[in-house]
Amino acid sequence: MTASPRGFRSHAANVGIKDDSPDFMVVASDVPCAVAAVFTRSRFAGAPVEVSRAHAADGRAQAVACISKNANVATGEQGRADARALARGVGDALGLAEGQVLVAGTGVIGVPWPMDRVAAHLGGLAGAVGPFDAEAVARAVMTTDTHPKVAAASAGAATIVGIAKGVGMIEPDMATMLAFFFTDAEVDAPTLATTFKAVVDRTFNSITIDTDTSTSDTAVVLANGLAGPVPLDEFAGALGRVAHELTMMIVRDGEGATKLIEVRVDRARDDAQAKRVAKLVANSPLVKTAVHGADPNWGRVAMAVGKAQDDLDITPERTTIRFGDVEVYPTPMDEDRLKEVQGLLEGDEVTIGVSLGIGTGAATVWGCDLSDGYVRINADYTT
């Protein structure tokens, strides 16, 4: 049983979006919360993203609601009205203003939510919200996830619980990564925003499965303050641990993935350059298939680094490449090191290191291998 932050209640249920699996959840705080949220930058952002972006803008909220199996994306004016109606309906049931409720969706694109079924369910919501059950909530936001994703940590007297969904950045029908964090720590909204942004950049924004970006990506933290203030560094550390744990669950659950790939780039001009290069390596289909086949083909890593075409300070002369701790470029490979590298590549976690020899910037990005399982899952799926 995951520890729970004080003053949060939840509800998870099936409202008949697609089949009879859980597809609806609400988490509400007894008191108003500071809120910070990060959303997809897609130009086709879904209606729930648009509505939640507006509702979170003042740094205050008290509840989140999510419908899964249908993303409410590319649904036009009707979709926006439905997303607002969901927030209003949840608010009415719980005695909150519409603007105090954030909403999210994940699933099929281009199909409106069945608002008649949703409205019928909301009629009984007031009596159906019970003790906070993070696992039930995590289960209700799953689409093709193979297991619910929950993590928790404490910071002083406060508890942080996070739940997430996403099989990488992608799913058979549509990419979505959702993450919700609930804490009873007392943190003011601006500090929460800064801290959350930094944590998300190092965790959720440092994973990549297949370069595709969701129209629904949403990460939200609600802090209701019931545990009182905690030292900020302790809070940021705990939030970071919860986010990192969820991040690793997502990458390992990536579609068709058999191996976790960690790409560490250091000695870059700055952290941004390091992250850019790390993503080029982690996203390269040739690197991903080489890892899948346990092939010590460092030439593909060199090729991927070379794709940073506008980074004129990157040169082959300054660059070194490692698999695990074994340098594979420029030191010529010998039999012993080849064997060692092959052993590393046969594990279920492969670390690729690239030193650019320029400055002190560094970044780590996590991805997964590319398998025929990925292709089969996404090609055989039929809308």
Added chain:
Amino acid sequence: MTASPRGFRSHAANVGIKDDSPDFMVVASDVPCAVAAVFTRSRFAGAPVEVSRAHAADGRAQAVACISKNANVATGEQGRADARALARGVGDALGLAEGQVLVAGTGVIGVPWPMDRVAAHLGGLAGAVGPFDAEAVARAVMTTDTHPKVAAASAGAATIVGIAKGVGMIEPDMATMLAFFFTDAEVDAPTLATTFKAVVDRTFNSITIDTDTSTSDTAVVLANGLAGPVPLDEFAGALGRVAHELTMMIVRDGEGATKLIEVRVDRARDDAQAKRVAKLVANSPLVKTAVHGADPNWGRVAMAVGKAQDDLDITPERTTIRFGDVEVYPTPMDEDRLKEVQGLLEGDEVTIGVSLGIGTGAATVWGCDLSDGYVRINADYTT
């Protein structure tokens, strides 16, 4: 038998780079040529690219030589010395200065060329250069290509022959696209450069197989002038047709590819925006797997368009999406149109159209589907 431009001779042979298949070719003109060349922008560009870039800088050259099965990439100072030695050796055999010879390589990365074998072969080169045989030359630059790629067109009294290699942008061991054009048209070097750049942008730079960019990509045109001047628009048109034909051969020969995907984006702010969006669609693994599975999942196209995060003028409200000539967004899909679209997707050429509703910019990009064949080829390959 392909028509030949006047005044070119060639040689193709095996020099023992990897096995006993053809791996070496030279094409030389009897007289000096205007030259234009376009190279990879990779930061890990190979030694032959560096040397040829320098040799083509003055707009004059008289021969090209290519070694296949070994790219001479990430080979440091030795690699550069070897690339220069190849140019010098070919030049010595043919009575040309080193700077008149362009060189190219394709194949494995990180392994120096076997210069003893190359030098031994160059000793007999002078007597071994014969009538221009485009197919033999095309065959000698193949790596995992399944067939030699040759195309020709005439412009007035002049002939243009092009040869290319590349299974998309990628190969099991290393990505490479090479293209060589030979013509007896009389075109001055600056005009040739401008014309060639425009042609390459619309053809070779408009295809994408898997987002990976080669360290060896090279496209060269040699014009020796022996057919005299031809109208520039006629020359540009013929060069464009040859390049387009080679481009389509490359995409159709993409690893594991079973379908050609043509993405046409129009009503964009400008051509550059149109091309950027077309590449997002053509590169999306979710779009590519949907086409592979003949799934009419236009939501994945919308998602891919949405990845143009910095193009703030792109909105779902202005955008329309078509498969073939059938609009699939925003017009809701009905049974009849769904059947029509499924029929289109089952063909071996799928056209996806996106209108952004902003301006008059347009671009077409060609790619291929993503199959489990691609994964198997690239994962099972062992260095």
